Amino acid sequence: MLKTDIAFKTDLNKGFLPFITAFMVFVASITFATALIGNSLATDWNKHMNNNLTIQVLPDMKAKNPSQEIEARINNISKILKQTPGVKSYYAMTKDETVNLLKPWLGGKIDITLPRIISVQTSDVIPLNTKTLTNEIRSYSSLIKLETYENWMYDFKNTISAVQTLLGLIIVLILATTAITISYATKSGLNINRKVINIMHMVGATNKYISTQFSRQMMILAISGGFVGYIISCLVIFIIKTISEEISDGIIANFEFSSYVYLEMLLIPIIAGIIAKVSAMLTIRKELNDMM
Amino acid sequence: MQKTQSDSTKPIISLQNVGLRYNAGPEVLKDINLELKAGDFYFLTGASGAGKTSLLKLLHLAHKPTRGKVKIFGKDIDFIKQQDMANIRRRIGIVFQDYHLLDHLSVLDNVALPLRIVGRSERYIQTHVPELLEWVGLKKFINVKPKLLSGGQQQRVAIARAVINNPDILIADEPTGNVDEEMAKKLLFLFLELNKMGTTVIIATHSTNLIKQFHFPVLHLQDGHLTKE
Numbered sequence A: 001m002l003k004t005d006i007a008f009k010t011d012l013n014k015g016f017l018p019f020i021t022a023f024m025v026f027v028a029s030i031t032f033a034t035a036l037i038g039n040s041l042a043t044d045w046n047k048h049m050n051n052n053l054t055i056q057v058l059p060d061m062k063a064k065n066p067s068q069e070i071e072a073r074i075n076n077i078s079k080i081l082k083q084t085p086g087v088k089s090y091y092a093m094t095k096d097e098t099v100n101l102l103k104p105w106l107g108g109k110i111d112i113t114l115p116r117i118i119s120v121q122t123s124d125v126i127p128l129n130t131k132t133l134t135n136e137i138r139s140y141s142s143l144i145k146l147e148t149y150e151n152w153m154y155d156f157k158n159t160i161s162a163v164q165t166l167l168g169l170i171i172v173l174i175l176a177t178t179a180i181t182i183s184y185a186t187k188s189g190l191n192i193n194r195k196v197i198n199i200m201h202m203v204g205a206t207n208k209y210i211s212t213q214f215s216r217q218m219m220i221l222a223i224s225g226g227f228v229g230y231i232i233s234c235l236v237i238f239i240i241k242t243i244s245e246e247i248s249d250g251i252i253a254n255f256e257f258s259s260y261v262y263l264e265m266l267l268i269p270i271i272a273g274i275i276a277k278v279s280a281m282l283t284i285r286k287e288l289n290d291m292m
Numbered sequence B: 001m002q003k004t005q006s007d008s009t010k011p012i013i014s015l016q017n018v019g020l021r022y023n024a025g026p027e028v029l030k031d032i033n034l035e036l037k038a039g040d041f042y043f044l045t046g047a048s049g050a051g052k053t054s055l056l057k058l059l060h061l062a063h064k065p066t067r068g069k070v071k072i073f074g075k076d077i078d079f080i081k082q083q084d085m086a087n088i089r090r091r092i093g094i095v096f097q098d099y100h101l102l103d104h105l106s107v108l109d110n111v112a113l114p115l116r117i118v119g120r121s122e123r124y125i126q127t128h129v130p131e132l133l134e135w136v137g138l139k140k141f142i143n144v145k146p147k148l149l150s151g152g153q154q155q156r157v158a159i160a161r162a163v164i165n166n167p168d169i170l171i172a173d174e175p176t177g178n179v180d181e182e183m184a185k186k187l188l189f190l191f192l193e194l195n196k197m198g199t200t201v202i203i204a205t206h207s208t209n210l211i212k213q214f215h216f217p218v219l220h221l222q223d224g225h226l227t228k229e
Helices: A013-050 A066-083 A095-106 A130-140 A150-192 A194-202 A207-248 A259-265 A267-290 B052-059 B082-090 B107-117 B122-135 B151-163 B181-196 B208-213
Strands: A052-057 A087-092 A116-122 A144-147 B011-021 B027-037 B041-046 B067-072 B092-095 B169-173 B200-204 B218-222 B225-228
Touching: A013 A052, A013 A150, A013 A207, A013 A259, A013 A267, A052 A066, A066 A087, A066 A116, A066 A130, A095 A116, A130 A144, A150 A194, A150 A207, A150 A267, A194 A207, A194 B082, A207 A259, A207 A267, A207 B082, A259 A267, B011 B052, B027 B052, B027 B200, B027 B225, B041 B052, B041 B181, B041 B208, B052 B169, B052 B200, B082 B092, B092 B151, B107 B122, B107 B151, B122 B151, B151 B169, B151 B181, B169 B181, B181 B200, B181 B208
Parallel strands: B041 B200, B041 B218, B092 B169, B169 B200
Antiparallel strands: A052 A116, A052 A144, A087 A116, B011 B027, B011 B067, B218 B225
């Protein structure tokens, strides 16, 4: 056990500081995890979207038989896709599949000719020239739209980036609040231990000797509280992840939320401890300089 | 360890026209002039409220004078830096009237405090502190907290803490007030031993018996004025 001459056992800080640090670290860890989830989500979706594009074939209502005409165009586009380098596979949704897809909104009996979708998966190895493909298809028919998700992904990434910046600011704010709280806790601790500090001064202790002891104790209290906050946040994240995987089988299940992330989060209580030590040290030095 | 000869030639404590008042209150010390050299031994007497404790506080740098000059080890305390202040205090052993022990520390840790502050090794502490505690009759209380000791025992712990570092100056405020006559004599002999090694000793006391038994000069305070007898 570390030897200390200052009476922390009777100090309010012993209970208060670990509690407040546990809370701060918990909030910061959850915020940090949310930022990491956002990052994971963006990376995962970017990877997924980059390998997919969609061709929307619109019906030509001026044609004699729009239903037959759209089938013919789908066949031709399929031929183009087959010969295009960089196209790994494609799938044209059938008329029945399209009707089934829209059944909840349009009902079972649909008399109009519906637009059709061709889903294209691109190759990881051979790059696809989307511009050439678009031009080729467009030269064949103007009633075709090619969606590469680039614009959508651009907006999505911007949004994720803005959210991450905001979360980063929140973490900075939490850490700053922790530093201020510790500074006030230190001042109260100094007041409680004023008699002890006076005695130590009288027997020749320097401010450095006193502040080192005090700040070391503050760091230990902050780290111990911080670890409690960290463990609680890990449990909360684990529970949320498990529940989400079970109920959604979708977005959350795709997160690459590995044990590495839990290790990264471990930095937060350590940073809290360092902040506690530095913040306490600065406060004590300032306060002790005012004492004789 | 014997103090060096050169120490005894210059005053180690010098007060010139010193006055002290607390806040806006009346002056408790008035025009104090005093020079103490290495190896001096003085009793300080005076009625309650005469200013004995205030004078001792000036001498161990707990207060600065309202007026006049205080020099300790040749340094004017008005211009002393914090680190120098700590260094000076390390050379002064103090026995407070109300002991000023740290209640959360054991007897050993209380006595060891000045040694730990100057960075003495645990080995040194574990050897020397028990030796001194044995001398003051407290070895069996080595791991006891001060609150569990009697007033006299606490006083002896305070004395042990004051002398453990072999100080250049020993300031004691009523150090024998709560001990029996035999222990009082024993403690005075401890102070004498330190004095023989060159420590300057100032003992504030009401005990005329002690003053008569040990023929040392007496400083007398009355209404804030200091006279030498």
